[in-house]
Amino acid sequence: MSNFINVKPLAGDLLIYQKRIHIGTTLTTKELILQKPYISYHIMLDDMIGMVPFTLQRESAQMEVPFITIGETTITPTFSSHYYRLSTTRLLVIKPSGHYEHKKADLLVPLSDRFVDYVQKYSPFISVPTQY
Numbered sequence: 001m002s003n004f005i006n007v008k009p010l011a012g013d014l015l016i017y018q019k020r021i022h023i024g025t026t027l028t029t030k031e032l033i034l035q036k037p038y039i040s041y042h043i044m045l046d047d048m049i050g051m052v053p054f055t056l057q058r059e060s061a062q063m064e065v066p067f068i069t070i071g072e073t074t075i076t077p078t079f080s081s082h083y084y085r086l087s088t089t090r091l092l093v094i095k096p097s098g099h100y101e102h103k104k105a106d107l108l109v110p111l112s113d114r115f116v117d118y119v120q121k122y123s124p125f126i127s128v129p130t131q132y
Contacts, residue, residue, distance in 0.1 A: 003037035005094050011044070016118045025111065027118050032086075034109055041107060042092040045123050049087040051116070054108055084111050 012030030019025075024035035032048070034041040091105035111119070 005035065005038065005040045005096065015122060016115055018112060018115055023110065025109075025115055027115065027122070029122055032119065034107065038096060040094040042094060043086065043088050043107075044090065047088045047090040048123055049089060051087070051119060051123070052085045054083040054085045082111065082113070082116075083108055084116065 010026070010028050010031065010033075012028035015027045015029060017024070017026045022036060024033075026033040026035070030045055032043045032045060034043075086107045086109060088105055088107075089103065091102040091107070093100045093102060
């Protein structure tokens with residue numbers, strides 16, 4: 001049994017779907033869906049402003065600590081992939097208690113290189129090479 005909340009129906013054609021223990025990512029030709037247990041984030045590609053690599057700052061003493069604090073936010077980096085900050089003009093948050101729409105939102109998410117390649121290919125914004 002999965003604790004992921006289904007987002008149906010999907011708009012566009014399925015391009016890539018990846019599922020790890022605590023996160024699922026789906027990309028269609030029209031939308032990006034991020035799923036965690038009991039919460040899903042739904043972004044239309046037309047609403048995406050950009051995607052920027054994000055490096056979690058960890059000191060050597062913190063490497064053994066299973067969480068990182070950035071400002072007032074605690075992040076648990078349990079993925080080996082790179083993190084990205086997704087900026088969007090509209091974000092739909094889906095929880096068991098209902099749907100909530102946010103205007104101008106940023107999400108910090110771990111994405112594999114393969115998934116990022118698909119986002120760059122099918123998203124409406126221009127890809128700018130960066131050193132990561």
